[in-house]
Amino acid sequence: MKQKAKPRIAFLREKAGLTQLELSRLVGVTESTIQNWESGRTGTEHIERIIRFCKALNCEVQDLIDYVSDSPDEPAAKLSSLSEIHHLLGTDEPSLTPSPNSEVAQKQQVSH
Incomplete structure (x- = not known):
């Protein structure tokens, strides 16, 4: 069966x-x-x-x-956390405990 x-x-x-x-x-x-x-x-x-x-x-x-970038200067995008996915979609949800990855991503955004 x-x-x-x-x-x-x-x-x-x-x-x-x-x-x-x-x-x-x-x-x-x-x-x-x-x-x-x-x-x-x-x-x-x-x-x-x-x-x-x-x-x-x-x-x-x-x-x-094997993901490769269309542009040789642009690295392939990697999402490392659920908060990054929500941010990408514009649906940020409040988190009780921020993950280290999201803090790194926020610091990188501020520095750009």
């Missing part, structure tokens, strides 16, 4: 403190695409295929793609 995949996208999105709209903007898809993925209507076959890639190659998902 074949098992049907149940996506954990909604759980992980909520755990990250993101709305469907915020996640859609970060991923580069429509909000309805996120809704379809979360409900399992579409997208799960792609996720399962990526999982099979990682198992076959004994690697992590991020190892599958």
Whole structure:
């Protein structure tokens, strides 16, 4: 009997403190695409295929793609914290304890 995949996208999105709209903007898809993925209507076959890639190659998902900048002078952007993602989206949420990464990012912004 074949098992049907149940996506954990909604759980992980909520755990990250993101709305469907915020996640859609970060991923580069429509909000309805996120809704379809979360409900399992579409997208799960792609996720399962990526999982099979990682198992076959004994690697992590991020190892599958090498990100390079379009401009040789511009380093590839890396987001190191959830607060940086919220800042990028313009949806800053108050934090009870600022992370060291967010303090570094704020100091870098002030110095530019």
